[in-house]
Amino acid sequence: MAEESFHDLKKHSAQPGRVEWIGLCTSRRGAVQSVESVMARERTGLDGDHHAANGSAKRQVTLIQAEHLSVIASLTGRESVTSDQLRRNVVVSGINLLSLKDQRFRIGAALLEGTGPCVPCSRMEEVLGTGGYNAMRGHGGICARVLEAGELSVGDDVTLVVKEPDDSNRQPKLF
Numbered sequence: 001m002a003e004e005s006f007h008d009l010k011k012h013s014a015q016p017g018r019v020e021w022i023g024l025c026t027s028r029r030g031a032v033q034s035v036e037s038v039m040a041r042e043r044t045g046l047d048g049d050h051h052a053a054n055g056s057a058k059r060q061v062t063l064i065q066a067e068h069l070s071v072i073a074s075l076t077g078r079e080s081v082t083s084d085q086l087r088r089n090v091v092v093s094g095i096n097l098l099s100l101k102d103q104r105f106r107i108g109a110a111l112l113e114g115t116g117p118c119v120p121c122s123r124m125e126e127v128l129g130t131g132g133y134n135a136m137r138g139h140g141g142i143c144a145r146v147l148e149a150g151e152l153s154v155g156d157d158v159t160l161v162v163k164e165p166d167d168s169n170r171q172p173k174l175f
Helices: 050-054 067-075 123-128 132-136
Strands: 017-025 032-035 037-041 061-065 090-093 104-107 110-117 142-148 150-153 157-161
Touching: 017 037, 017 150, 017 157, 061 067, 067 132, 110 150, 123 132
Parallel strands: 061 090
Antiparallel strands: 017 032, 017 090, 037 150, 061 142, 104 110, 104 157, 110 142
8 A cells, every 4th residue: 555645644534523512702802692593694704703704715604623621721820721712613522623634625515725824813822821822822713704694503513524636737747
């Protein structure tokens, strides 16, 4: 069996992830409200979230791994941290979110694409105390954009969608 290239290895997830929590913030610095489901829209993001109103191309949806909540709590000396404190839209478990960076993935009926890491903001110092910003570094999850609209719900699977290369624009190899 031939060894797989790194490109090929990125096409596999050990298992699908699962949506554990969804939160929306209606205004900048406003309270995060937990919801059971939400509509994701192309070019804007999640209905009712203030990031959708500003039309950011890369930060339409923010995601964080449930497994990182206990790490962040430990790094800040807290017994626990809650999903709403970290101000992300979607908390998922069972899948490495970093593996979805620059990849397409489906949550419920929506198709998203990971656009990069979701770096912490200075607000984490206010919420988590001194060192909160640094505790979040490397554990802040990812940002994504919505490619196909659809509803996301707590309990939905998070699955990698393998995008095959488009051969129509490929230049012929010259030998």
